[in-house]
Amino acid sequence: DGGITQSPKYLFRKEGQNVTLSCEQNLNHDAMYWYRQDPGQGLRLIYYSHIVNDFQKGDIAEGYSVSREKKESFPLTVTSAQKNPTAFYLCASSIGDNQPQHFGDGTRLSIL
Amino acid sequence: DAKTTQPPSMDCAEGRAANLPCNHSTISGNEYVYWYRQIHSQGPQYIIHGLKNNETNEMASLIITEDRKSSTLILPHATLRDTAVYYCIVRVSGSNYKLTFGKGTLLTVNP
Numbered sequence: 001d002g003g004i005t006q007s008p009k010y011l012f013r014k015e016g017q018n019v020t021l022s023c024e025q026n027l028n029h030d031a032m033y034w035y036r037q038d039p040g041q042g043l044r045l046i047y048y049s050h051i052v053n054d055f056q057k058g059d060i061a062e063g064y065s066v067s068r069e070k071k072e073s074f075p076l077t078v079t080s081a082q083k084n085p086t087a088f089y090l091c092a093s094s095i096g097d098n099q100p101q102h103f104g105d106g107t108r109l110s111i112l
Numbered sequence: 113d114a115k116t117t118q119p120p121s122m123d124c125a126e127g128r129a130a131n132l133p134c135n136h137s138t139i140s141g142n143e144y145v146y147w148y149r150q151i152h153s154q155g156p157q158y159i160i161h162g163l164k165n166n167e168t169n170e171m172a173s174l175i176i177t178e179d180r181k182s183s184t185l186i187l188p189h190a191t192l193r194d195t196a197v198y199y200c201i202v203r204v205s206g207s208n209y210k211l212t213f214g215k216g217t218l219l220t221v222n223p
Contacts, residue, residue, distance in 0.1 A: 042214050042215060048210070058210065088153075090156070092156075100158040103155030108153075
């Protein structure tokens with residue numbers, strides 16, 4: 001089935017470590033996004049990419065980095081510079097502007 | 113993007129229609145209305161979207177008032193699996209693709 005796969009579902013990080021969250025889509029969508037969700041809150045945009053080898057910062061990009069080397073993949077690295085990384089991370093993709101975004105099932109990151 | 117106002121929670125009996133309201137009184141002419149829902153611990157699910165006309169798909173109907181200042185999402189026959197937080201979002205064309213999620217409406221479908 002076509003869709004968006006995020007892995008792992010749960011992830012634990014030690015203080016000072018970088019960690020990478022995986023996002024893969026087989027929908028042939030050009031645009032991909034990363035959002036963060038904190039308990040009881042809405043989603044906030046971290047990074048987005050309209051096309052391969054190009055990406056833009058969202059509202060809360062500090063402490064995060066991304067790459068877009070392939071159309072189907074958009075990994076997110078949570079660096080040690082992110083002081084409050086514990087959250088639910090959601091990846092999405094869309095064909096383009098004004099088209100619905102389709103989401104994966106998320107990765108829940110916790111600090112040990 | 114225009115701000116939206118939704119009730120924090122609603123209840124609905126299983127098998128009945130669920131009507132979820134959304135106010136977006138500052139919406140501009142080029143802003144679309146989107147509805148998503150999120151079941152606990154899952155990613156949001158796209159439901160439907162529209163600009164001016166009413167829309168219907170296999171999941172729901174979207175009714176937009178003539179002045180476009182409010183809309184209603186209708187789930188015609190709610191089931192227990194429809195219990196979720198429902199988000200109404202308005203988004204202008206070209207706004208860097210961002211979806212701005214508010215706190216939404218927690219719909220609880222009761223047996």
